[in-house]
Amino acid sequence: MSLPRPPGALRAVIVALALGGASSTAGCTGYSGPVANQVGQWASQYSVVSNDRTVVSDIDAIKLSLQAGRLKDLTSNCAGLVDDAGTAYGNLPTPDNTLTNELSTAYQDFANAGSSCATARSIDSGTITRALGTISRGLVALARADRRLARDGVH
Numbered sequence: 001m002s003l004p005r006p007p008g009a010l011r012a013v014i015v016a017l018a019l020g021g022a023s024s025t026a027g028c029t030g031y032s033g034p035v036a037n038q039v040g041q042w043a044s045q046y047s048v049v050s051n052d053r054t055v056v057s058d059i060d061a062i063k064l065s066l067q068a069g070r071l072k073d074l075t076s077n078c079a080g081l082v083d084d085a086g087t088a089y090g091n092l093p094t095p096d097n098t099l100t101n102e103l104s105t106a107y108q109d110f111a112n113a114g115s116s117c118a119t120a121r122s123i124d125s126g127t128i129t130r131a132l133g134t135i136s137r138g139l140v141a142l143a144r145a146d147r148r149l150a151r152d153g154v155h
């Protein structure tokens with residue numbers, strides 16, 4: 001299965017990961033049993049739950065920085081979101097095409113939002129407002145993926 005070509009910021013992170021020796025063939029490894037078992041093996045091998053928690057922590061940190069009015073912290077947390085979303089994206093594809101698509105959507109939204117809000121020049125800029133909307137869409141996709149993972153026994 002081929003993934004859609006990621007946009008700019010995420011593409012740069014993925015290239016950097018690939019050049020650094022990170023695996024970009026997660027879904028190509030031989031897993032055994034039914035798809036649910038394969039997903040569980042994949043999730044365990046690539047620390048998917050931990051990676052997703054890191055991305056959500058980044059998003060929480062962005063929101064806290066915004067509430068506190070700390071632009072420097074906000075932009076730093078946005079840049080961290082780009083890196084962490086890129087790491088998570090580098091573990092795709094999964095053994096389940098639908099799960100791959102859901103996670104791909106979430107990670108791309110997070111990387112795009114993080115990339116744009118990392119360059120914000122003020123706390124009340126439209127850039128941040130748009131980034132938060134993109135993050136919200138990504139969280140919806142991640143929630144769908146989390147439900148699918150839970151059905152497959154991944155918690």
